[in-house]
Amino acid sequence: MTAVIPDRMARGEMVRRRRLRPKRIALYAFLIATALLWLFPILWAVYSSLRPYSETQQFGYVSIARSLTLDNYVNAWSEAQLPMRFLNTIIIVIPALAIVLLLASAIGYALSRFSFRFNLFLLMLFTAGNLLPPQVIITPLFRMYLALPLPAPLSDNGTWYDQYFGIMAIHVAFQLGFATFVLSNFMRTLPREITEAALVDGASVLRTFWQVILPLSRVPLAALSTLLFTWMYNDFYWALVLMRSGDKRPITSALNDLQSMFFTDFNLLAAGSVIVALPTLIVYLLLQRHFVRGLTLGSTTG
Amino acid sequence: MAASTNAAGAAKRRRRFSLLTRRDKITLAVLIGVPAVIHVTLVWVPTICSILLSLTSWNGIGGLENIKYVGLDNYVNMATVYPPFWPALQHNLIWLVVFLFIATPIGIFMAVLLDKNIRGTRFYQSALFMPFVLSLAIIGFIWQLMYSPNEGFINTVLGRNTESNLISWLGDRNLNLWAVLVAASWRHIGYIMVIYLAGLKGVDSALREAAIIDGASETQTFLRVILPVLRPINIVVIVITIIESLRAFDIVYVINKGTNGLELLSVLVTQNILGQGSRIGFGSAIAVVLLLISLGPILLFLTRSYEEPA
Amino acid sequence: MAFTRAALSRRTVLKGMAGAAGLLSVPNIIAACTSGASPTPSAAPTAAPTAAPSAAPSAAPTAAPGSVKFAATWSGDTDALKAVAEKFTAKTGITVKFNTPDPQTFSDQIVSYLQGTPDDTLTWYAGYRMRYYAEQGLLHDINDVWSTIESNYSDAFKAASTGNDGKQYLIPFYNYPWVVIYRKSVFADKGYTIPTTLASFKALGDKMKADGLVPLSFADKDLWPAEGHFDIFNMRVNGYQYHVDLMAGKAKWTDPRTEAAFTAWKDLLPYYAGITGAMGRTWQEGINEVVNKTAGMYFFGTFAGTAVTDPVVHDDLDFFTFPTLGTAYDSEMAIDAPINGFLMAAKSPTLAEDIDAAKAWLEYLASGEGQTAFLAANPNFVACAKDADTSGYVQFQKRMAEIIGSAGAIAQFLDRDTDPVFATQMNSFLQTWLNDPEQDMTKFLKSIQDFWDSLGIA
Numbered sequence A: 001m002t003a004v005i006p007d008r009m010a011r012g013e014m015v016r017r018r019r020l021r022p023k024r025i026a027l028y029a030f031l032i033a034t035a036l037l038w039l040f041p042i043l044w045a046v047y048s049s050l051r052p053y054s055e056t057q058q059f060g061y062v063s064i065a066r067s068l069t070l071d072n073y074v075n076a077w078s079e080a081q082l083p084m085r086f087l088n089t090i091i092i093v094i095p096a097l098a099i100v101l102l103l104a105s106a107i108g109y110a111l112s113r114f115s116f117r118f119n120l121f122l123l124m125l126f127t128a129g130n131l132l133p134p135q136v137i138i139t140p141l142f143r144m145y146l147a148l149p150l151p152a153p154l155s156d157n158g159t160w161y162d163q164y165f166g167i168m169a170i171h172v173a174f175q176l177g178f179a180t181f182v183l184s185n186f187m188r189t190l191p192r193e194i195t196e197a198a199l200v201d202g203a204s205v206l207r208t209f210w211q212v213i214l215p216l217s218r219v220p221l222a223a224l225s226t227l228l229f230t231w232m233y234n235d236f237y238w239a240l241v242l243m244r245s246g247d248k249r250p251i252t253s254a255l256n257d258l259q260s261m262f263f264t265d266f267n268l269l270a271a272g273s274v275i276v277a278l279p280t281l282i283v284y285l286l287l288q289r290h291f292v293r294g295l296t297l298g299s300t301t302g
Numbered sequence B: 001m002a003a004s005t006n007a008a009g010a011a012k013r014r015r016r017f018s019l020l021t022r023r024d025k026i027t028l029a030v031l032i033g034v035p036a037v038i039h040v041t042l043v044w045v046p047t048i049c050s051i052l053l054s055l056t057s058w059n060g061i062g063g064l065e066n067i068k069y070v071g072l073d074n075y076v077n078m079a080t081v082y083p084p085f086w087p088a089l090q091h092n093l094i095w096l097v098v099f100l101f102i103a104t105p106i107g108i109f110m111a112v113l114l115d116k117n118i119r120g121t122r123f124y125q126s127a128l129f130m131p132f133v134l135s136l137a138i139i140g141f142i143w144q145l146m147y148s149p150n151e152g153f154i155n156t157v158l159g160r161n162t163e164s165n166l167i168s169w170l171g172d173r174n175l176n177l178w179a180v181l182v183a184a185s186w187r188h189i190g191y192i193m194v195i196y197l198a199g200l201k202g203v204d205s206a207l208r209e210a211a212i213i214d215g216a217s218e219t220q221t222f223l224r225v226i227l228p229v230l231r232p233i234n235i236v237v238i239v240i241t242i243i244e245s246l247r248a249f250d251i252v253y254v255i256n257k258g259t260n261g262l263e264l265l266s267v268l269v270t271q272n273i274l275g276q277g278s279r280i281g282f283g284s285a286i287a288v289v290l291l292l293i294s295l296g297p298i299l300l301f302l303t304r305s306y307e308e309p310a
Numbered sequence C: 001m002a003f004t005r006a007a008l009s010r011r012t013v014l015k016g017m018a019g020a021a022g023l024l025s026v027p028n029i030i031a032a033c034t035s036g037a038s039p040t041p042s043a044a045p046t047a048a049p050t051a052a053p054s055a056a057p058s059a060a061p062t063a064a065p066g067s068v069k070f071a072a073t074w075s076g077d078t079d080a081l082k083a084v085a086e087k088f089t090a091k092t093g094i095t096v097k098f099n100t101p102d103p104q105t106f107s108d109q110i111v112s113y114l115q116g117t118p119d120d121t122l123t124w125y126a127g128y129r130m131r132y133y134a135e136q137g138l139l140h141d142i143n144d145v146w147s148t149i150e151s152n153y154s155d156a157f158k159a160a161s162t163g164n165d166g167k168q169y170l171i172p173f174y175n176y177p178w179v180v181i182y183r184k185s186v187f188a189d190k191g192y193t194i195p196t197t198l199a200s201f202k203a204l205g206d207k208m209k210a211d212g213l214v215p216l217s218f219a220d221k222d223l224w225p226a227e228g229h230f231d232i233f234n235m236r237v238n239g240y241q242y243h244v245d246l247m248a249g250k251a252k253w254t255d256p257r258t259e260a261a262f263t264a265w266k267d268l269l270p271y272y273a274g275i276t277g278a279m280g281r282t283w284q285e286g287i288n289e290v291v292n293k294t295a296g297m298y299f300f301g302t303f304a305g306t307a308v309t310d311p312v313v314h315d316d317l318d319f320f321t322f323p324t325l326g327t328a329y330d331s332e333m334a335i336d337a338p339i340n341g342f343l344m345a346a347k348s349p350t351l352a353e354d355i356d357a358a359k360a361w362l363e364y365l366a367s368g369e370g371q372t373a374f375l376a377a378n379p380n381f382v383a384c385a386k387d388a389d390t391s392g393y394v395q396f397q398k399r400m401a402e403i404i405g406s407a408g409a410i411a412q413f414l415d416r417d418t419d420p421v422f423a424t425q426m427n428s429f430l431q432t433w434l435n436d437p438e439q440d441m442t443k444f445l446k447s448i449q450d451f452w453d454s455l456g457i458a
Helices: A004-049 A053-059 A071-079 A082-113 A119-131 A135-147 A164-189 A192-200 A205-216 A218-233 A237-242 A251-262 A266-286 A288-299 B002-019 B022-053 B073-080 B085-114 B121-133 B136-147 B153-158 B176-201 B205-213 B218-229 B231-247 B250-256 B265-271 B280-305 C010-014 C026-033 C075-092 C103-108 C110-115 C128-135 C143-152 C155-160 C184-190 C198-210 C225-248 C256-271 C275-279 C283-291 C302-307 C311-316 C351-365 C368-377 C395-406 C420-435 C441-454
Strands: C067-071 C095-099 C121-125 C170-175 C178-183 C214-217 C295-301 C317-320 C334-336 C339-344 C409-411
Touching (some): A004 A266, A004 B085, A004 B121, A004 B136, A053 A266, A071 A082, A071 A266, A119 B022, A135 B022, A135 B265, A164 A237, A192 A205, A218 A266, A218 A288, A237 A251, A251 B136, A288 B121, A288 B176, B085 B121, B085 B280, B136 B176, B231 B265, B231 B280, B265 B280, C075 C095, C121 C128, C178 C302, C225 C295, C225 C334, C225 C420, C283 C295, C283 C302, C295 C302, C311 C317, C311 C395, C317 C395, C339 C351, C351 C368, C420 C441
């Protein structure tokens, strides 16, 4: 049997190769066309953003550019006060990211290494929490934020509302679901022998966590970082509802404010959009592997 | 044999736990407790509160003493005298159907295509997935460049950009939902493709070869052999699709605040909190409807993820 | 750069005038707003406007200057307000700290803003909305400021600034009418004349169509512009009193008179720009249609001028009152002419220490000096203080003052005169109607009335 199959396979291969030639070409053509179609809106935005306003007013947007300029970028950058908004984003996203990863690793570790009766329940809670639409919780959350006290350095108005801390907190709480799911799945695959060896050697749970588990989890942590960074960066809703100060809003929510400013000037709007999209695009292009890995880990168990 | 090993293992672990130092036990409590408290307080407590608040009437001003219990009035009002509710529900369902039966299948199709040994597969994957890393708000802006009635790409190319013959993609309530769905699908398809591709790569090639030997065509191979094997991924993809379609908010809000044909349940909830007058109880009732619809896919995902013995 | 910073959301600018039915004595308001620009009616009860700087901070503490926090949410006006603040600081040494959020977002979130951590003072508008927040305890009364500035405003304005508890909460700053805007050069070129009746308006519309112009530009993406149209049709057909009653819930939407207003509107819809296009158009794009000569007229507030940054074009703009429709209320000539003003927020965390500074700031804003300083930069409005120097008014403002002066009744804008939750939904109702004006009116109006009833408004 085994002798027969390779021959048939080989013949099949050859047949496939010959028969598929035109099919392959068609496939490539289709793929190239689809890829270009997919990239078109982004490319169009970039193209529009590089054209001077006067030119597009004269010739329309669907025209060959007679000149290209970076003016729109300069204008968008300064008029929309993008540096300030980027700073807001950094203040909110970077700490939130670090905290989520830390907390998710912690609970992922504890739940994957040690069996408690409520393990399953907690994991289910976290997974479900990740899948809720934000609007389900926004109404009470909004009232909570207005009512809960927050001491001075973290809050300039005494409450959680309109504070960086408030947005960080909800990001952490909300993304904990996905992160815990991924990390606990991953940690379950780590061989028990490692942790058992550490425990036998007298390492405390904490030390095992820091010095054994975390380093071993570099791969899912990196993957999660790219995903979570992108999701937190792209957040529009939380800062829209839980913040009111225009100049504290992170970059994506701030875009809504900028709409009225740019409305009649598409070139500026395009430039602004490209600038705002740039960080996520760069993260994606450089760390694509991690991205995909993160999604994969998040969609399968073990 | 496996059972006894497991039992022995479990026993060992239990024994081990009780052998842990007190300090370790406290550490564990903190490691589990802190994240759990944060998550429960900011996600689950509000969820319960939403359900409770939906039975009240409150204008959002003043303290808890201003809350009035009104039973199911909010739900009755929502269904009978609140004009945007049924359209919003309908739009959410349309969104769901389009995602489930058009966008996701396209994503799966692209994944299947890219699963072959193709040169440049990285490029195609990147191109298709790129929209996913963009915020839906940015997508709203980018597509407005395409859809703008007078200066957008589509109308200019079609020659329909003068007053008398313009197509108002985003202003015509019969068209705008579909226009938005195109933009949203643009993003969704890449997402599904990546997940499914990863799943496909995990399929044992022996299965595929066996099918080919048996004379199955590619379509048959996919439908009869691969698809069933990918059941876990299929469920994930379905759940993600439903959840993403229920979460839609950013893009319609950025385009026209979710009105005139772009009403969605998520927008209605927000409208009742923000705005110059707010109806907290009423908004919560809409949120509960959203929650109930979401529970389906959530439970599906949970049972599927955790049906293996813990 | 003509295309930047052109945004001025009507929401922020337009927030209504005290529509308390019957509280406003129209002649007095006209006197207050148009001193110097039109003959003062005999009913003006207050002293002749003196040119003295009446807002001299007589009650302001001359002790440590301090500072006051101020939310300036009228987008195109921020620079002008800052100019006023500079003068104020030069005069009193008190600094004004500006918070300039996005106008639309600000008004969307006003409820949470006022309850959260508002600034000491903020820009806002008169009307039901002001009184609503005052009643909820979110505003701090400014009776003592009013006792100083009372002489500078007519009774009508004081009434407009008063809450349901009889205390004052608002400082009226400026107002402007809703009118039909057009370009003088276009009318001259094509030989159009200003229509004053329904028939002449329709004839003009027909002529414009024949000339390839859209007669009436329309833009409703921002949702509220349609309210202005409803208001004017309702007031022309049913009169000011009915309109105010309808806003307050005393008259019913199912009343045949309301239907008559919609019928009159439907009659003129053929002259409007295409509705589906309008639904995707912002108000700035609406006035642009007139500027670009693709449309002949635009029914809107005069603040549309803020979106016209080319001074040559701006000078070419003129306007007239919406024509009469041949009803019993023709002579009343009621219009929407909302007032913008300032409030003091009760829950500001810094109010306790800033209160004197805040009061001084409000006093200054109530003075002719303050208002003129503002209008110098912004000739799309007219001042409300009596001692405002109107000699510097440009033609645009003089026309505005004329129109306000000749109106027999002045209403707020719909969403200022009525319950906020209802108004938000009303936008949707109006859009539904505009998309299908032939629908069953009984059913449509009943759905509006049912919604009102479900809100449980007393």
